[in-house]
Amino acid sequence: MSSPHQTPIGVGIVGLSARRGWASQAHLPALQQLDGFELRALSASSAESARQASEKYGVAQFFGTAGELAAADGVDLVVVTVKVPHHREIIQSALAAGKMVLSEWPLGNGTAEAEELATAAAERKLRTFTGLQARSAPLVRYLRDLVADGYVGEVLSTSLVASGGSWGAVFSEDGAYLLDRANGATMLTIPFGHTLDALTMVLGDVGKVTTVTATRHREVRDPQTSRVFRPNVADQVVFGGGLSSGAVASVHYRGGQSRGTNFHWEINGTDGDLVITGDTGHLQVGEFSIAGAHGSDAELSRLTVPERYFDPALQGLRGTPAYNVGAAYAQIQRDLTEGGSEVPDFAHAARHHRLLDRIERTAEHA
Incomplete structure (x- = not known):
């Protein structure tokens, strides 16, 4: 699959709020510690919420919708940190814009959505990453x-x-x-x-x-x-x-x-x-x-x-929920630079969804 090799990687976060949330607790501190990434855009639940977050965090571009963010110049990696029911639509817009995507886990609202997204990414030959960051601990x-x-x-x-x-x-x-x-x-x-x-x-x-x-x-x-x-x-x-x-x-x-x-x-x-x-x-966080x-x-x-096993660049995040997210970002950069696949992609996420489905179905028939 294609991988941009430019540095820094331009990041746009969907769901970065000025008030609270996982993006501000984990993704933002992680990106602030790492060279090779630049937070260039954000979107929130409304244009006003996005403006407030932009002012608070000093992010140049802000949008009221994820689709506008995905289409923005300079955004190479769209990071999806909103509630699971919204993942499918947001990720589809990012893939349609030809952007790489990092999505929080679960990837989709059920296996069917995860498989659809994995197939769409594979057809477009786009790099994808899933936030199963316990693997990065x-x-x-x-x-x-x-x-x-x-x-x-x-x-x-x-x-x-x-x-x-x-x-x-x-x-x-x-x-x-x-x-x-x-x-x-x-x-x-x-x-x-x-x-x-x-x-x-x-x-x-x-x-x-x-x-x-x-x-x-x-x-x-x-x-x-x-x-x-x-x-x-x-x-x-x-x-x-x-x-x-x-x-x-x-x-x-x-x-x-x-x-x-x-x-x-x-x-x-x-x-x-x-x-x-x-x-x-x-x-993944404890x-x-x-x-x-x-x-x-x-x-x-x-x-x-x-x-x-620790990344010196993330020394200031040790003992916080942001560390494992930062370690995943650092590995994403290595994967893109070296052509690796250490960070789970959407295909991996779809397989894990299928396993959880199998577990749940077994319980229903027990």
């Missing part, structure tokens, strides 16, 4: 290398239990769209989806699948307004399966937060064990630690991620 890349280098020997099994953070007994009204399955942004697609993608990066593809899902919080209350919502999305996902290596996997995601364990992932092998822990089930033991070790010891 230094800890996850180190973990992949530990396993590949034989730290645990042959992997026998892996087990993971985590909390979704959201999808519990209380929910803010401005995030209520996450409680409607029709919007494509659920506990299954977001924290479970991000983490499962990282798990397959480390341990291999999923083969056989068995799943149980349930909605245990049948009423959810906004603590600020006391408004009550009735979710139709699963807040319990129990996945079991076999990996391509023959190892057995089990994953349980629970809605809300636990007073006990909120992230615990074990990898058990013939010659060792690895344990990853953290305080959130969102592997802070996690690794402990391990192998060979004659009698007990687990803390393993420190070597400095070579």
